[in-house]
């Protein structure tokens with residue numbers, strides 16, 4: 202199964218808000234650790250290295266100037 | 267000299283060749299009497315091959331170097347007759363703990379199952395290993411150990427190499443048919459052949475202190491990330507024999523080695539660590555040895571250059587997290603010894619030695635990959651790396667998946683020789699090229715170990731489950747494993763041989779003299795066995 206990029210969340214705004222909420226009081230270092238924990242937890246949940254590599258490639262591309 | 271150990275001094279013996287105009291001749295010369303060179307000489311001697319070993323020094327290794335000897339190394343030393351000494355003198359361990367800041371993140375066990383002759387690890391100072399190797403080499407009568415003999419020049423040619431040797435009583439030359447370069451990370455042979463030794467240096471420094479004290483820490487490997495007593499850096503604690511404890515302090519790249527080695531400074535660090543780790547006042551202790559290291563990973567492009575062959579640190583260097591340096595070198599020897607002996611005996615062509623290159627480069631790359639990954643975890647290179655490292659450690663406390671990502675060293679494991687040119691494809695079960703797993707057996711009612719019956723006679727072994735094929739070609743020792751008590755057989759009374767080898771009745775597994783799996787046959791004809799044997803000798 203390839204990486205799914207079409208909309209899947211019932212309430213995307215709620216996810217976005219939850220993320221902002223989680224970072225609100227954090228300094229730079231804590232924010233980074235929070236994101237890292239989140240990535241690691243989700244990566245393990247996905248549990249498929251091919252999909253993860255695909256996501257990583259897409260994410261890496263996303264910041265090209 | 268240290269408080270608990272005095273290095274022996276071995277006498278220089280004047281060789282007959284000194285003063286002679288003609289070069290001396292030797293079939294096999296080993297450059298370097300370090301742990302790898304000595305193991306090489308002993309392995310060859312056990313196969314009836316004599317060697318000359320030259321070393322510029324007159325003693326064994328000084329101070330704190332290798333301490334962790336892995337199960338596979340212990341099995342090899344078992345075959346060489348030294349296994350019991352390692353077990354008796356060394357500190358056996360298989361458990362480790364990882365701490366993050368002020369809490370334990372998790373604990374692990376490297377060998378949770380029973381039924382192996384040797385444990386996951388034994389800790390022992392490198393100088394003891396080398397002393398025993400010297401004694402064992404001398405006892406064979408086939409090893410000509412030449413101390414205070416520096417290899418100053420090497421002229422490599424098609425028939426071997428002409429060696430220029432320097433001694434306190436003068437210089438002489440020696441024609442070697444084969445030169446085994448075991449002369450360590452700063453190899454003279456490598457330089458003489460102008461071979462690039464490429465890789466990376468890690469931008470970090472480590473203070474390594476050996477401390478003598480009576481302490482009650484268990485025989486476990488303890489590793490701290492960012493502990494309160496050494497903030498922002500890592501610390502590693504290991505127990506050694508003679509009440510000696512190894513403590514590694516990560517210092518960071520900017521640390522000044524000269525300053526960090528000052529005894530008052532080291533004592534303060536050790537005291538803080540002891541008090542932090544136990545929550546009690548530090549017991550009295552004495553510094554035995556202190557050094558500051560920078561670590562690197564690199565290797566030669568090829569280990570075999572005609573009749574000059576590299577083994578150990580001269581061929582590859584790794585950072586010590588994972589204890590893969592010395593252990594990797596001992597496995598080089600295990601791989602090379604039987605092959606060179608077969609070539610010298612005319613049983614195989616010189617091209618068999620190309621398989622040493624293929625197999626041990628694969629192993630060296632595995633060691634370099636693992637120790638590089640560990641070093642990257644221990645020394646994060648930027649803010650993101652730091653955040654991920656700490657995130658993993660935070661999650662490890664509560665979640666199994668993150669524990670598997672904590673990397674304080676992936677401890678040395680033997681390489682499975684995937685894609686070996688010597689293996690016969692086909693069959694199923696244990697992967698081809700795998701090192702033989704040990705298991706308990708009963709022999710005539712007595713408790714014994716499987717590995718003692720594989721390769722101890724220097725030959726190939728056909729491990730036969732249930733029945734020995736009607737005809738087994740010469741040069742191969744057949745060993746019968748049964749699930750009942752039969753004369754002349756190894757009784758797999760616990761069923762662990764069959765399970766660990768994933769074997770079915772009728773399987774006949776061909777093992778090389780170094781106990782790696784060469785072929786998985788089933789109820790084979792003699793011709794099939796012979797073909798696998800010939801392939802394993804590089805004859806096909």
Ligand SMILES: Cc1cc2nc3c(=O)[nH]c(=O)nc-3n(C[C@H](O)[C@H](O)[C@H](O)COP(=O)(O)OP(=O)(O)OC[C@H]3O[C@@H](n4cnc5c(N)ncnc54)[C@H](O)[C@@H]3O)c2cc1C
Pocket residue numbers: 297298299300301302303320321322323327330331332333334335392415416417418448449450451452453454474559577578579580586589590591592593594595
């Ligand atoms: C702090 C530290 C901790 C370590 N911990 C571990 C561990 O726990 N487990 C592990 O497996 N490994 C460990 N290692 C690595 C291990 O010590 C080395 O991999 C091992 O010593 C390599 O053995 P060697 O025989 O190849 O080289 P060496 O031990 O360096 O021996 C080379 C020999 O060659 C001789 N020589 C050199 N040049 C010449 C010349 N021109 N002429 C004559 N003789 C010469 C030297 O005198 C020396 O005796 C550690 C290393 C360090 C620094």
